[in-house]
Amino acid sequence: QSKEPIKVGILHSLSGTMAISETALKDVALMQIEAINKAGGVLGRKLEPVVVDPASNWPLFAEKTRQLLTKDKVSVVFGCWTSVSRKSALPVFEELNGLLFYPVQYEGEEMSKNVFYTGAAPNQQAIPAVEYLMSKEGGAAKRFVLLGTDYVYPRTTNKILRAFLKSKGVDEKDIDEKYTPFGHSDYQTIVADIKKFSQGGKTAVISTINGDSNVPFYKELGNAGLKAKDVPVVAFSVGEEELRGVDTKPLVGHLAAWNYFMSVKNPANDAFKKEWADYSKAKSLPTAGKPLTNDPMEATVVGMKMWKAAVEKAGTTDVDAVRKAMYGQKVVAPSGFTLEMGNNHHLYKPVMIGEVKADGQFNVVWKTPTTIRAKPWSPFIAGNEGKADMVK
Amino acid sequence: MKFRVLNCLFTLVTSLVIGNTFAADLSQKDLVQIFGEEFAAKQSSINKIIKAPPEVAAEVLAALQDESLLSDGKVVVIKTNEGYLDPISHVIVKIDESSLETPNLNNILRSDIETAASQFKLLSKDPEIREQSLNSLMADMSGLNVAIVKSAKEKESNAGLITKFNELIAMLDYPSSNEEDKIKAIQTMGNSSSAKVQEFLKGLLKKNDAGEFIEPNNTLRVAIELALRDYQSRKSRSEIVSNIFTGLSLGSVLLLAAMGLAITYGLIGVINMAHGEFLMVGAYATFIIQSIFRAHFPGALEYYLVFAAPFSFMASAMLGLVLEYLVLRHLYGRPLETLLATFGVSLLMMQLVRVIFGAQNVEVANPSWMSGSFMPFQSIFPGLLIPYNRLIIFFFSIFVVFITWLVLNKTRMGLFVRAVTQNRTMASCVGVKTRQIDSYAFAFGAGIAGLGGCALSQIGNVGPDLGQTYIIDSFMVVVLGGVGQLAGTIIGAFGLGILSKFSEPFIGAVLTKIGVLVMIILFIQKRPQGMFALKGRSAEM
Amino acid sequence: MNQSFHLNIPQREPILTTKWWMVLLALSILVYVLVPICSLLVPEGNVFHLSAYSLTLIGKMLCFALAALALDLVWGYCGILSLGHGLFFSLGGYIMGMYLMRMIGTDGVYHSELPDFMVFLDWKELPWFWYGTNHFVWVVFLILVIPGLIAFIFGFFAFRSRIKGVYLSIITQAFTYATMLLFFRNETGFGGNNGFTDFKRILGYSISNPGTRVVLFLMSFTMLVAGFIACRRIVQSKLGRVTMAIRDAESRVMFSGYDPLGYKLFIWTFSAFLCGIAGALYVPQVGIINPGEMSPSNSIELAVWVAVGGRATLIGPIIGTFMVNGAKTVFTAIAPEYWLFILGSLFVLVTLYIPNGVVGLIKEKILKK
Amino acid sequence: MLQVQKINQFYSGSHILRDVTFEVPKGSLTVLMGRNGVGKTTMTKAIMGVVPIKSGDILLEGKSIIKMPSYERVANGIAFVPQGRDIFPRLTVHENLLVGGASLKASKKIPEMIYELFPILKEMSHRNGGDLSGGQQQQLAIGRALMSQPKLIILDEPTEGIQPNIITQIGETLVKLVKEQGITILLIEQYLDFIKKVADKYVVMSRGEIIAQGNGSEIDQDGIGQLVSV
Amino acid sequence: MQTSSSTIPIETTDFQPEWESKGNSGHFLEKGKIDLSHGEILYIEDLVVSFDGFKAIKGLTLDILSGELRCIIGPNGAGKTTMMDVITGKTGPRNAQVSGRVFLGQTIDLLKLKEPQIAQIGIGRKFQKPTVFENLKVWENLELARKSNKSWRVALTAKVNQDAIEDMEKTLLQIGLEKEAYIPAGELSHGQKQRLEIGMLLMQKPELLLLDEPAAGMTDEETMQLADLLNQLRGTCSIVVVEHDMEFVSALSGETGIVTVLAEGAVLAQGTMEHVKNDPAVIESYLGR
Numbered sequence A: 001q002s003k004e005p006i007k008v009g010i011l012h013s014l015s016g017t018m019a020i021s022e023t024a025l026k027d028v029a030l031m032q033i034e035a036i037n038k039a040g041g042v043l044g045r046k047l048e049p050v051v052v053d054p055a056s057n058w059p060l061f062a063e064k065t066r067q068l069l070t071k072d073k074v075s076v077v078f079g080c081w082t083s084v085s086r087k088s089a090l091p092v093f094e095e096l097n098g099l100l101f102y103p104v105q106y107e108g109e110e111m112s113k114n115v116f117y118t119g120a121a122p123n124q125q126a127i128p129a130v131e132y133l134m135s136k137e138g139g140a141a142k143r144f145v146l147l148g149t150d151y152v153y154p155r156t157t158n159k160i161l162r163a164f165l166k167s168k169g170v171d172e173k174d175i176d177e178k179y180t181p182f183g184h185s186d187y188q189t190i191v192a193d194i195k196k197f198s199q200g201g202k203t204a205v206i207s208t209i210n211g212d213s214n215v216p217f218y219k220e221l222g223n224a225g226l227k228a229k230d231v232p233v234v235a236f237s238v239g240e241e242e243l244r245g246v247d248t249k250p251l252v253g254h255l256a257a258w259n260y261f262m263s264v265k266n267p268a269n270d271a272f273k274k275e276w277a278d279y280s281k282a283k284s285l286p287t288a289g290k291p292l293t294n295d296p297m298e299a300t301v302v303g304m305k306m307w308k309a310a311v312e313k314a315g316t317t318d319v320d321a322v323r324k325a326m327y328g329q330k331v332v333a334p335s336g337f338t339l340e341m342g343n344n345h346h347l348y349k350p351v352m353i354g355e356v357k358a359d360g361q362f363n364v365v366w367k368t369p370t371t372i373r374a375k376p377w378s379p380f381i382a383g384n385e386g387k388a389d390m391v392k
Numbered sequence B: 001m002k003f004r005v006l007n008c009l010f011t012l013v014t015s016l017v018i019g020n021t022f023a024a025d026l027s028q029k030d031l032v033q034i035f036g037e038e039f040a041a042k043q044s045s046i047n048k049i050i051k052a053p054p055e056v057a058a059e060v061l062a063a064l065q066d067e068s069l070l071s072d073g074k075v076v077v078i079k080t081n082e083g084y085l086d087p088i089s090h091v092i093v094k095i096d097e098s099s100l101e102t103p104n105l106n107n108i109l110r111s112d113i114e115t116a117a118s119q120f121k122l123l124s125k126d127p128e129i130r131e132q133s134l135n136s137l138m139a140d141m142s143g144l145n146v147a148i149v150k151s152a153k154e155k156e157s158n159a160g161l162i163t164k165f166n167e168l169i170a171m172l173d174y175p176s177s178n179e180e181d182k183i184k185a186i187q188t189m190g191n192s193s194s195a196k197v198q199e200f201l202k203g204l205l206k207k208n209d210a211g212e213f214i215e216p217n218n219t220l221r222v223a224i225e226l227a228l229r230d231y232q233s234r235k236s237r238s239e240i241v242s243n244i245f246t247g248l249s250l251g252s253v254l255l256l257a258a259m260g261l262a263i264t265y266g267l268i269g270v271i272n273m274a275h276g277e278f279l280m281v282g283a284y285a286t287f288i289i290q291s292i293f294r295a296h297f298p299g300a301l302e303y304y305l306v307f308a309a310p311f312s313f314m315a316s317a318m319l320g321l322v323l324e325y326l327v328l329r330h331l332y333g334r335p336l337e338t339l340l341a342t343f344g345v346s347l348l349m350m351q352l353v354r355v356i357f358g359a360q361n362v363e364v365a366n367p368s369w370m371s372g373s374f375m376p377f378q379s380i381f382p383g384l385l386i387p388y389n390r391l392i393i394f395f396f397s398i399f400v401v402f403i404t405w406l407v408l409n410k411t412r413m414g415l416f417v418r419a420v421t422q423n424r425t426m427a428s429c430v431g432v433k434t435r436q437i438d439s440y441a442f443a444f445g446a447g448i449a450g451l452g453g454c455a456l457s458q459i460g461n462v463g464p465d466l467g468q469t470y471i472i473d474s475f476m477v478v479v480l481g482g483v484g485q486l487a488g489t490i491i492g493a494f495g496l497g498i499l500s501k502f503s504e505p506f507i508g509a510v511l512t513k514i515g516v517l518v519m520i521i522l523f524i525q526k527r528p529q530g531m532f533a534l535k536g537r538s539a540e541m
Numbered sequence C: 001m002n003q004s005f006h007l008n009i010p011q012r013e014p015i016l017t018t019k020w021w022m023v024l025l026a027l028s029i030l031v032y033v034l035v036p037i038c039s040l041l042v043p044e045g046n047v048f049h050l051s052a053y054s055l056t057l058i059g060k061m062l063c064f065a066l067a068a069l070a071l072d073l074v075w076g077y078c079g080i081l082s083l084g085h086g087l088f089f090s091l092g093g094y095i096m097g098m099y100l101m102r103m104i105g106t107d108g109v110y111h112s113e114l115p116d117f118m119v120f121l122d123w124k125e126l127p128w129f130w131y132g133t134n135h136f137v138w139v140v141f142l143i144l145v146i147p148g149l150i151a152f153i154f155g156f157f158a159f160r161s162r163i164k165g166v167y168l169s170i171i172t173q174a175f176t177y178a179t180m181l182l183f184f185r186n187e188t189g190f191g192g193n194n195g196f197t198d199f200k201r202i203l204g205y206s207i208s209n210p211g212t213r214v215v216l217f218l219m220s221f222t223m224l225v226a227g228f229i230a231c232r233r234i235v236q237s238k239l240g241r242v243t244m245a246i247r248d249a250e251s252r253v254m255f256s257g258y259d260p261l262g263y264k265l266f267i268w269t270f271s272a273f274l275c276g277i278a279g280a281l282y283v284p285q286v287g288i289i290n291p292g293e294m295s296p297s298n299s300i301e302l303a304v305w306v307a308v309g310g311r312a313t314l315i316g317p318i319i320g321t322f323m324v325n326g327a328k329t330v331f332t333a334i335a336p337e338y339w340l341f342i343l344g345s346l347f348v349l350v351t352l353y354i355p356n357g358v359v360g361l362i363k364e365k366i367l368k369k
Numbered sequence D: 001m002l003q004v005q006k007i008n009q010f011y012s013g014s015h016i017l018r019d020v021t022f023e024v025p026k027g028s029l030t031v032l033m034g035r036n037g038v039g040k041t042t043m044t045k046a047i048m049g050v051v052p053i054k055s056g057d058i059l060l061e062g063k064s065i066i067k068m069p070s071y072e073r074v075a076n077g078i079a080f081v082p083q084g085r086d087i088f089p090r091l092t093v094h095e096n097l098l099v100g101g102a103s104l105k106a107s108k109k110i111p112e113m114i115y116e117l118f119p120i121l122k123e124m125s126h127r128n129g130g131d132l133s134g135g136q137q138q139q140l141a142i143g144r145a146l147m148s149q150p151k152l153i154i155l156d157e158p159t160e161g162i163q164p165n166i167i168t169q170i171g172e173t174l175v176k177l178v179k180e181q182g183i184t185i186l187l188i189e190q191y192l193d194f195i196k197k198v199a200d201k202y203v204v205m206s207r208g209e210i211i212a213q214g215n216g217s218e219i220d221q222d223g224i225g226q227l228v229s230v
Numbered sequence E: 001m002q003t004s005s006s007t008i009p010i011e012t013t014d015f016q017p018e019w020e021s022k023g024n025s026g027h028f029l030e031k032g033k034i035d036l037s038h039g040e041i042l043y044i045e046d047l048v049v050s051f052d053g054f055k056a057i058k059g060l061t062l063d064i065l066s067g068e069l070r071c072i073i074g075p076n077g078a079g080k081t082t083m084m085d086v087i088t089g090k091t092g093p094r095n096a097q098v099s100g101r102v103f104l105g106q107t108i109d110l111l112k113l114k115e116p117q118i119a120q121i122g123i124g125r126k127f128q129k130p131t132v133f134e135n136l137k138v139w140e141n142l143e144l145a146r147k148s149n150k151s152w153r154v155a156l157t158a159k160v161n162q163d164a165i166e167d168m169e170k171t172l173l174q175i176g177l178e179k180e181a182y183i184p185a186g187e188l189s190h191g192q193k194q195r196l197e198i199g200m201l202l203m204q205k206p207e208l209l210l211l212d213e214p215a216a217g218m219t220d221e222e223t224m225q226l227a228d229l230l231n232q233l234r235g236t237c238s239i240v241v242v243e244h245d246m247e248f249v250s251a252l253s254g255e256t257g258i259v260t261v262l263a264e265g266a267v268l269a270q271g272t273m274e275h276v277k278n279d280p281a282v283i284e285s286y287l288g289r
């Protein structure tokens, strides 16, 4: 009985628009499962991955979740990237009391007992980044362009940032909020506008532009001769993977805020990078020629390690028991910090600011000295006052 | 070699600077601070470098900029061809190479360094470098030595740069000049096309914290206002021109995306849902050529596009041939079924690319002759900026249109293609080799799409979803222009481009997109067959 | 000449032959009796147990089938290939979604009367179009009217200016796409990209309750059957014949004194109406509605289902829907990386080798015998 | 020139051509006649390779052509003027004529002869084929067929919709083509007066079968008028 | 038979054409009736039609008396088909430049109406190229064409009644397609389609019947049968026939009927067959020597 493998669901889009980001997460999850199995599995049982493809189709996330939980009877699911996919699957996790590890930074405003959020909440990414931009070190920006793709994450983040900026005494007229449709590819006008706006004082752009729109945006910035030292752009969705397909010359010096960068130097990260490079080569993944790691991949690995530890602590894969065991779990993460799972189901995370280098890597120019506790209920959003910062 | 250049620079700088009384001495200890973690320490260290004797400052700053300033944490050296040079004592020292690191600088520090270094570069032989340093000095005038600027101007021969020097000096001297000179300075600055100068003028009109005007003189303020107004009118003219250009450039992108479709769909009657994927194939073909050049002919990398364009045409065309042979051949005369089959094909092609190249985007870089931009007619259109890649793509799209027109209207094949489209059986019955024409025509359309993909790779992503981004727009353009009407496609593309670009500043990108779609829908109401509708009896039945 | 010639045509063609009525009856009994038993009474683990997973899965397909049926009516019988039926489907879904959002009440994360997304966008009150959406009757009314009304207005202008063929297809696509972008915007008031989700109950019953699920399932089945019979009825009527004539030779129809506008509009609006109902039933079963449903590829896929099953057959689209979606469900699970190859090839092969769809194939086979 | 041997053809189950056998002698003008729906057009289409045939053979100058696609048959010297004309509606008159010469190596100039026959074509050479009136289109179709320098021309009811004086002229032209240029012609026609003037040989079809044939001069004697009407 | 009665009711039962003749003053007119008070059913004056500068009709004036059977002949491209296109609304301000007056009866301005309205007030037309509903069976073609209320609401519940069946039987016999009644019209031969289309017109029971080369593609005998058929219809409606077959025209016009010759978009000659045949201009441009 006990030799039967433990099933682990992997719920990432392998086709459709999100495949570009999610495929790597599936692979890194498989890598971690293989590693765990090599080391003897969990509770003496092997892990058996169950991979499904929700095809970037949001209702399909709910359907596949139900399939994983009821038909395949997996003990835990690692998956989702976009908020909407998580929101689609969430009711099913709650109904069937399943467990989801969600590895991507998001807008917060959620705290489900069936989800562990291993990506950043806004206060672990957006706010420190803006603080940095306003500091002398970051260029003492006075005016801000909040530029995003028109959907919930950018809207919420920008709402929070707006409130934050206001609290720091930034004037309404010094904030310019702009949105582009999904898949927008012509940034000529927007860049011209930014240029104009920046003539009114030291300006920084906070970009929540999603996915594919980034390349045309940065290329246009380069075209217009807007250099990072004039108008720095700090992006929350641009990481190593996103820069893979980009000619980084015009980007050098622009910023990104994450909780992990591939360029971080420490033994844990060296091991992680090596493991990934070896795995990519062994499985001859299409990206094996240039194996890159990034923040959500790190979050996936951290989540899986924590889950393993929690299961071992609980002695069972039972969801409720594992959940209890998760709180306070610690893992030495590739970011070089020891991350702890809070009772609010979010990780304590460090924040790092990196500048793009010509080789597509980031040069960490600033980081928090310690990890920060996530505030999924942002104090800058009305209605969050008095919300319990923990899962009951 | 480098050593010698630096030495040269020295003598120049020394001869230039009249007095350096306030030059402070610099020590290794100051320099080492740049290699630390503390931002404030780094900044103060850089300040010290700037204040150091000019010859030392110039050398250290230059070394910082080209990343040859290294340290093992204790000693700071400059890497030269002769060996490692101690910047303070100016002797070659021995040091363990493996422990040397560059300092970790951020944007702010780098731009401080750049501004400081710019002063010393005003005498560079290369006018471009002189212009760059002038520009960066204009952007940040703090800590600038007027004497250096003035003596550099004396040596300047380039008329354009002299104007710039004058503008810079006008700004620098303004606070300390008398009224007459101020009027002259305002004139000089008023004629400038630089936004920085205008900002400076605007700043003069503001009130300081005490509520007094920064420029207390009334007449001068009026003069400034007039100068600004004049600038403003030039500026808005320039904005219109720039909008037209961005519109045309968006139009040319749409045109490149739609051109292949205009052939495969408009002429051959295949509703090709895989059209986007032919664009994608073209883009990936460009990527492959680039990779080959990178690996085997790095010297010629600049010119990889010259090979990539025909190659992407061929790649897409070959694929078109295969698709035509395997699938479409059996579906002629059943246009709606081609829609379904090609939809399946598009799924297949996307997934195939994902499997081969990975789901992530691949990198296609602009060659340097396609990056950056130039600023023509600054005196008439201040701030007008034309990016090279946009301009080249514009001309490329015209070129593609021309080729298409040539093939379709000036060759027998074009005639036969049109005949076959209109009546397949009859064309065969007058001796047109329909099968051959079908394959050629479709391959040609696919090839044109491939060319489009090659161009698109220069401005956007190259990934498995590339095609999806453009497919809807392509259909819009073709339908708006009138199916089967090349001229319509062209007008449609540029019309849409310019329309979008004129409305975007007012209602934003999202509403513009919606608005444009709604406009197309309304427009088709008026002209159900598109802008260049077919007329006459033949269109009716 | 043969003067004693008599034309034998039935007064009105029967909607179904007796044989098919019996099949339908048997099927209904099976569904109405067995589905509740198998999903509610048979214990889990038993082979005959119908899991919630299968129930929602089939329920979803029933809704898709209804939408496909609706598309077949306009495409198969009137020659209008709409690439925008996803819009009507989503509209129905969104209206139902509004009701379900209101039914969450104060159980949302902000414990507000307003839907969550409005709270965190700082909206203070409901936009006007949300009024009354907490009343089920009003919502049902909207579901029945709005998709049809939008279709009517769009159709009126399109058909009046005689837009046909691919032009029509493309502008329906543009229309849907524009609406999708509109719905993506948070300001529009429909929850932006995330849409509506996290529903709790419908008419007071918990939405995750097995009983509720069975009822929703049976509703979908009933609507599909009703829709099928209604379409059959329309197709068999004179109106259906005129529509087919319009498909073949629109101008001749006009010279025979018919104004195609009314005919096309009726079929078009009715089709949108069915689609809206399908969408409304779909949402409570899958638990989410968002602008992604309006993406052009969804609408194209709908057309693919119709084509796979067989155009202008009514039963074909239903079969096609189940086949394609069934294949998708199976292959996304067993071959997650390669299912697109399978699906893509399926589309190609079907169009190449069974041009008249599965039903056409069966008909041919039977005819040959 | 052309031998049709035991052709059988079906349209979705119904037997249209039944063992049709006849011959078009070289350098002659043969007329194929018959009532509506007996299969004349189907016959021409079978010769052109537009409809598949079930069994039988068609020989052009002794060579079987049934395996060839239509355009190869054209390249072998057959030209076709179909019933309903099938002009390319969105090509100009000039282009329509050019396409007619598709089987030739390179496009030639349009022979003056065609314009002499149908002056209207020159006048309208830049209008779209589809805009022409019915009769003008018919003239264009004949002109187009002549473009390929054929050995055998098949005309399916070429006089349909054409004004009387041009019908006469077409008749004269056909005769001239046969007599002067040695072109062989297979003509489908219903118009008896016209047939009498031009036919060297006639063939009568009924319900997919050949029921009579003979010399053109003997049509009246054979009482063909009756046969065709019934 | 010359009808000089003032009005002919087009429909006695439930028929309500969906049009409104605006600005028609002078005569009190019941809705749905053609005012024939001057004996003319069709009246064309100074009609000019041009397509992007090409004048297809140049100042055509023509009137057709009620109950008349008028033959129109003329060279290819004379504008005969175009004239019919204008009368039936196929060509109009929407796709050409049209000026002049085209009236049905005294009061109905055809240039203002749309195709279906024109068909409903009683103009039937056969096209030069036969057009039938290919996917419908022959009887269904006839049934659709039959005069009845053509609104979609009625069509939804309409039944094929006994009258209709009898009408169809009669027509099928008239056009000799009784054996083909149950096959799809797409499977008919050219001539058969030609006849089916005429049958559809008969079902439509028009006041004015426009036939564009109805005999094309028919055998001589069939042509004569058609002539008989049209002669039988004489009196029940007014007919305009365009033909190139002189025998057919002769058979239709008889000795007294008027034949109009169009050339280059205008009337070249008009008179009895005998008169026209001997007109040198007609011989020159049309008949040939």
Ligand SMILES: Nc1ncnc2c1ncn2[C@@H]1O[C@H](COP(=O)(O)OP(=O)(O)OP(=O)(O)O)[C@@H](O)[C@H]1O
Binding pocket: D011, D012, D016, D034, D035, D036, D037, D038, D039, D040, D041, D042, D043, D083, E186, E187, E188, E189, E190, E191, E192, E217
């Ligand atoms: N596409 C088709 N499908 C099925 N049957 C057809 C088709 N085309 C023609 N037929 C049938 O084949 C028979 C012969 O038709 P065909 O066109 O050859 O006649 P035809 O002798 O040319 O007559 P006409 O003088 O009217 O042109 C007719 O009975 C017709 O119904």
Ligand SMILES: Nc1ncnc2c1ncn2[C@@H]1O[C@H](COP(=O)(O)OP(=O)(O)OP(=O)(O)O)[C@@H](O)[C@H]1O
Binding pocket: B535, B536, B537, B538, D131, D132, D133, D134, D135, D136, D161, E051, E054, E055, E056, E074, E075, E076, E077, E078, E079, E080, E081, E082, E083, E128
């Ligand atoms: N839509 C159009 N666009 C351009 N020219 C047209 C159009 N319709 C008709 N014409 C031209 O108008 C003239 C008259 O054409 P019409 O069809 O009326 O002639 P017709 O008298 O019917 O000739 P036929 O006896 O050959 O049928 C022709 O020269 C034709 O080319």
Ligand SMILES: [Mg+2]
Binding pocket: D040, D041, D042, D083, E189, E190, E191
């Ligand atoms: Mg025929």
Ligand SMILES: [Mg+2]
Binding pocket: D133, D134, D135, E080, E081, E082, E128, E212
């Ligand atoms: Mg005509």
